[in-house]
Amino acid sequence: MFNNSSTGTQVLLVLASLTVVIAGLKAASSIVVPLLMAIFLAIISAAMLQWLQRRGLPLWAAMTLVLLLLASTLVTLGSLIGASINQFSSALPRYEAQLNSLITQATVWLGGLGIKLPAGGVTELFDPAGA
Numbered sequence: 001m002f003n004n005s006s007t008g009t010q011v012l013l014v015l016a017s018l019t020v021v022i023a024g025l026k027a028a029s030s031i032v033v034p035l036l037m038a039i040f041l042a043i044i045s046a047a048m049l050q051w052l053q054r055r056g057l058p059l060w061a062a063m064t065l066v067l068l069l070l071a072s073t074l075v076t077l078g079s080l081i082g083a084s085i086n087q088f089s090s091a092l093p094r095y096e097a098q099l100n101s102l103i104t105q106a107t108v109w110l111g112g113l114g115i116k117l118p119a120g121g122v123t124e125l126f127d128p129a130g131a
Contacts, residue, residue, distance in 0.1 A: 048069070
């Protein structure tokens with residue numbers, strides 16, 4: 001870096017530079033993540049396309065097959081994620097009851113140890129709905 005500056009100044013400059021770079025990456029994440037996903041899909045698609053062409057398929061047929069495969073994969077993944085979200089949503093009341101039971105047990109246990117809790121109990125300190 002600079003020969004005449006102190007070590008503290010150099011460390012401060014490096015930390016400031018890292019902060020700016022990390023903040024820039026975080027701010028650009030809405031652009032970077034889809035871009036990296038597109039590059040990943042393009043690499044996979046190109047490999048499949050070349051393999052199909054080496055097997056003797058014309059370019060239009062190979063591209064159609066690759067696009068159909070990618071579309072069906074994305075639809076399948078979307079369906080699986082949607083089903084998981086629906087299943088979690090339907091089980092949420094059961095999870096809430098289990099959490100309340102655990103909180104009650106913990107409150108009784110802490111009370112037995114002589115630890116005083118607020119009048120609202122642990123739920124006043126920890127609000128799962130606020131997350």
